Amino acid sequence: MQELQKSLKPYHEGFLSFSRLPEEGCGREEILREMEKLKSVEEARWKEGRVSGAVYHGDSGHVDFLNQVYALNSQSNPLHADVWPSTTKFEAEIVAMTAHMLGADADPGHGVCGTVTSGGTESILVAMKTYRDWARETKGITAPEMVAPATAHAAFDKAAQYFGIKIIRIPVGPDFRADVVAARKAITANTIVLIGSAPPFPHGLVDPIEELSELAREHGLGFHTDGCLGGFLLPWAEKLGYPVPRFDFRLPGVTSISADTHKYGYAAKGTSVVLYRNAELRHFQYYTTTDWPGGLYFSPTLAGSRPGGLSAACWAALVTLGESGYLRAAGAILETAATIKQGLREIPELQLIGDPLFVIAFMSETLDIFQVMEAMTRKGWGLNGLHFPPAVHICVTLRHTQPGLGQRLIADLKEAVAYVKGRPDAPAGVGPVYGMASVVELRGMVSELLRMYMDVLYQV
Numbered sequence: 001m002q003e004l005q006k007s008l009k010p011y012h013e014g015f016l017s018f019s020r021l022p023e024e025g026c027g028r029e030e031i032l033r034e035m036e037k038l039k040s041v042e043e044a045r046w047k048e049g050r051v052s053g054a055v056y057h058g059d060s061g062h063v064d065f066l067n068q069v070y071a072l073n074s075q076s077n078p079l080h081a082d083v084w085p086s087t088t089k090f091e092a093e094i095v096a097m098t099a100h101m102l103g104a105d106a107d108p109g110h111g112v113c114g115t116v117t118s119g120g121t122e123s124i125l126v127a128m129k130t131y132r133d134w135a136r137e138t139k140g141i142t143a144p145e146m147v148a149p150a151t152a153h154a155a156f157d158k159a160a161q162y163f164g165i166k167i168i169r170i171p172v173g174p175d176f177r178a179d180v181v182a183a184r185k186a187i188t189a190n191t192i193v194l195i196g197s198a199p200p201f202p203h204g205l206v207d208p209i210e211e212l213s214e215l216a217r218e219h220g221l222g223f224h225t226d227g228c229l230g231g232f233l234l235p236w237a238e239k240l241g242y243p244v245p246r247f248d249f250r251l252p253g254v255t256s257i258s259a260d261t262h263k264y265g266y267a268a269k270g271t272s273v274v275l276y277r278n279a280e281l282r283h284f285q286y287y288t289t290t291d292w293p294g295g296l297y298f299s300p301t302l303a304g305s306r307p308g309g310l311s312a313a314c315w316a317a318l319v320t321l322g323e324s325g326y327l328r329a330a331g332a333i334l335e336t337a338a339t340i341k342q343g344l345r346e347i348p349e350l351q352l353i354g355d356p357l358f359v360i361a362f363m364s365e366t367l368d369i370f371q372v373m374e375a376m377t378r379k380g381w382g383l384n385g386l387h388f389p390p391a392v393h394i395c396v397t398l399r400h401t402q403p404g405l406g407q408r409l410i411a412d413l414k415e416a417v418a419y420v421k422g423r424p425d426a427p428a429g430v431g432p433v434y435g436m437a438s439v440v441e442l443r444g445m446v447s448e449l450l451r452m453y454m455d456v457l458y459q460v
């Protein structure tokens with residue numbers, strides 16, 4: 001436990017630390033010095049492109065520009081649209097630009113609309129709440145169920161728990177993409193929505209959205225494409241000629257899409273977009289109350305007050321990049337991903353999972369893949385561990401497009417593999433925890449461990 005405390009909380013000695021308000025406020029200079037110190041410790045790893053996902057753009061010029069835009073709007077709050085109409089203007093335009101990018105205009109009389117949220121999870125939460133309320137009102141469903149592939153993001157479980165929806169997880173096929181036959185079998189009279197991801201977080205392989213959304217249409221169900229990860233990259237990959245299966249509003253069965261501006265939209269952290277095929281659906285997302293002494297109250301998403309500065313910075317990111325900027329960025333990312341995939345194919349101990357575009361997952365039939373991951377961690381890399389089956393992935397971003405980085409990753413992987421091969425009995429740090437989670441009876445214990453972990457994180 002002490003070890004865990006130390007690794008999670010490295011800032012006790014030599015850093016400012018408070019468990020109550022200082023009697024007298026600290027000087028601004030001192031606080032800024034502290035911030036610079038912390039930044040200098042943490043920045044190098046992500047800036048040099050050692051971390052999977054996490055920072056999707058990160059060039060200093062871009063970050064400075066977004067910070068400038070944020071600073072100009074730091075006091076604004078879209079809850080007070082009368083005081084800051086600029087913020088709702090930014091949000092309406094973010095939604096319109098995202099809808100256009102995701103095929104809304106394929107239907108000239110389209111009613112595609114949406115809202116800006118705080119991130120992928122919130123986009124998914126509000127979309128699932130929308131389907132719950134829509135199905136209750138229009139179909140009288142009071143015990144709602146959603147059907148989601150095993151690989152769909154954990155945010156769908158969270159939505160199920162928060163909103164009292166039963167989640168039916170269906171398996172993926174041998175190609176790691178959602179099994180459409182299983183989806184058909186899982187539909188009941190209580191099903192409200194089917195889900196597919198473009199792509200899912202674990203293996204980056206786009207689900208058969210066309211078949212799944214047609215299945216939903218056949219049954220009069222909602223269909224949500226989780227484009228949180230790929231929504232701002234796949235449209236440009238398609239334009240560049242990469243094989244991208246359709247996943248957006250060009251498919252008539254798709255009734256909503258989540259797409260994260262704070263990932264490949266290159267905005268600052270804290271924004272995402274949720275889109276609906278029509279305004280009727282979006283109305284079920286809104287909250288209104290007329291009997292509160294505080295006055296008439298309404299808000300479109302989970303939060304009340306929201307950071308208008310982040311919406312301004314998001315708008316600025318979209319319009320400063322423009323289509324040409326997104327195309328260039330996608331081209332660089334996909335080329336780097338191709339280099340990494342090729343390198344992986346040349347390491348016999350590792351097996352690439354499918355042929356993904358930019359989230360590259362691999363496993364090993366002969367080695368403990370978590371030991372390989374640990375060896376990479378010791379070399380400074382932050383890769384993501386996956387399970388069911390045990391695997392590791394890297395989500396390629398603009399940070400990884402720096403010259404030679406793809407090759408560096410492969411060279412380090414080769415060394416890590418050789419190291420693990422040479423020490424078959426070396427203990428794996430995270431391996432046993434993943435192993436425990438794969439035993440159904442032990443999952444409660446792992447959940448308890450994760451709760452303890454959060455307790456440590458959020459205590460002084």
Ligand SMILES: Cc1ncc(COP(=O)(O)O)c(C=O)c1O
Pocket residue numbers: 119120121122153155197199200201226227228229260
């Ligand atoms: C496919 C997918 N959906 C949803 C999310 C959740 O996004 P967030 O972490 O912004 O809440 C992620 C995050 O990586 C994702 O990859």
